[in-house]
Amino acid sequence: YSLNNGTSNGSDSKKLRVEEAPPSRVLHIRKLPNEASETEVIALGLPFGKVTNILTLKGKNQAFLEMGTEEAAITMVNYYTTVTPHVRNVPVFIQYSTHKELKTDAGNQRTQAVLQAVSAVQSGGSPSSDVQEALAAASSPVLRIIIDNMFYPVTLDVLQQIFSKFGTVMKIITFTKNNQFQALLQFSDPVNAQQAKLALDGQNIYNSCCTLRIDFSKLVNLNVKYNNDKSRDYTRPELPAGDGQPTLDPSVAAAFSKDSNSLLGKIPGALNPLSAAAAAAAAAGRVALAGQSGSSGVLLVSNLNEEVSNLRVYGDVQRVKILYNKKDSALIQMSDANQAQLAMSHLNGQKMYGKIIRVTLSKHQTVALPRDGLDDQGLTKDFTNSPLHRFKKPGSKNFQNIFPPSATLHLSNIPQDVTEDDLRLLFSNAGGTVKAFKFFQDHKMALLQMSTVEEAIQALIDLHNYNMGGNQHLRVSFSKSTI
Incomplete structure (x- = not known):
């Protein structure tokens, strides 16, 4: 093996402080456990894109991993700065290498076999080498999800919103087994399933409860017969609801177009399927990440x-x-x-x-x-003693109503004598155009749609906690609904 250094003078690179190495598609991995295999090192990079080469330094517990593109390497490093990578339950350290590429001795057949096996998995084939078992999980697009400590109901829509941050969700089936709420969820691509498992396994959907336990399913394709609150095929909006099940809202059904990526496009701030840097924020809609060690508030x-x-x-x-x-x-x-x-x-x-x-x-x-x-x-x-804190109480219902910025705002705590015209005027004056308005039945809450997401953000900043008189303050948040 030899390393092709991108600098003209090898000694110059030694002066570079570790954290200052510029982005490179070659990554330097340190503090690997003695028994770590090449396959396990490759698996660290697998969710982020094509792995094109590997060099392990056994005596030093180190390895160099070459990704197919610099972009994939940057995504990987960004992700692992917020979620500590582990190999065999041992934390390892990943940084950019000062080397721009790895030159591999073509005679090392085992390394070539491992890389070919990874390639086969990434292109949908099935490897036949001794790494098949270790990589088998990555070839299944179906995850089995168990929810522990389920103090609040977890709906099919919640799961779709969380997991769609990692790729296109095709189908979901939910059921109860052994008194536990479970789900099978199918992505369009096995790599997205691998990435979602990596980011979300062990995380909490709501603060301190509803913990996700995620495995790969042996099924590679789900058979969904009905679109209702228990199961859904996002590629077939025409499916019936089944006996006694509520039918889908027409506007929701319309969103399940044949181009299932379009659903992602309707969520402002939705992540690119392989944008694992943001997988660090595995919040993905509503997940409250269990505090990562060393992560900052x-x-x-x-x-x-x-x-x-x-x-x-x-x-x-x-x-x-x-x-x-x-x-x-x-x-x-x-x-x-x-x-x-x-x-x-x-x-x-x-x-x-x-x-x-x-x-x-x-x-x-x-x-x-x-x-x-x-x-x-x-x-x-x-602001420690501010009366505006919405999330002081663990498990507060407010955690269930956190959504990405959207043009539609949810208003609550509206006084009885305030009319639609009053609210339209108030929000127009905030700078923008009110496109639609709808009161809830009791008139204490309403949906109000601005013409753009930016206008809605501006209105929320200006009008959340606005004094409506009689010491009644308006509450404003983003909504997942449209009018």
Whole structure:
């Protein structure tokens, strides 16, 4: 084996600090357990794209893994910075290598066999080498999901929303077995199933409950006969509901078009099927990530030009600090890492005040408050005792109503004497056009649709907690519904 270094002088690269190595499609993996196999190292990269080469340094417990593209390597590194990778239950470390490619001795037949087997799995074939068993799971597009600690009902729609972040969900069947709620879920591609399992196994759907236990099913194709609240085939909207089952809402059925990718397109901020960087935010709609060790509850938000504390729609904001030397950036401390991940997954890349905002996890664990009298510009605010915290209570119903930014807003706590015209006027004045409005039966809640997602974000920032008189404050959140 030899390494083809991308720099003209090998000694120069040694001066490069480990974390400063520029992106490369070759990744350096350290602290591998002694017994780690090439197959297990390759499996780390499998969900993110094609693996084209591997070099293991057995004596040093290290390996180099070459991905097919630099983009796949970047996605992999971004993901594993928030979710610690493990081989045989041992945490390992992954970083960019200073090498731009690996040159492999073609005589090493075993390595070539392993790579060919991976290739066969990725292209839908079936390997016949000794790595078949280790890679067999990756060739099944069907996951078996068990929900533990199910304190709240988990619907088929919740599962679809969570798992569709990782690829196109084709079919879901839910059932109860051994007094446990279970589901079989089929992706369009085995790689997406592998990625979803990697990101979601062991995570909680709602805070501290509804834990996902995920395995690969031996089935490779599901047979769905009915579209109802127990089973669904997203590729066949015409299926009947079955005896005594509620039929699908026509607008929902219309969304299940033959082009099943179009459903993903209807979810603002939906992830590219292989965008595993955001799989870190496995929130994927509503998942509250179990706090990863070392993960931060502090977000760095950049490209702003207005106040940002309405991140509270995705959790309880504790503190906000606008950076002194960079006024378009702020540190935002959420109450825990779960909420930070959730906010990041939904808000990164959204348009706010005409700018695309960027949301990343900060290296800071907390936002420090200034000493008395030292913050004369008022750049730091403490919201710890704010009455607006929606998520203080563990298992609060509010956790079930967290959705990506959308043009439709859900309004609640509306006084009885407030009319549709009043609310239309209020939201028009926030800057934008109200396209549709619909009161719920009791008139305490309503759906209001703005003409764009950006207008809805602006309206939520301006009008959540708006005083409607008589000390009644309007509650505004994003809705998954359309009018």
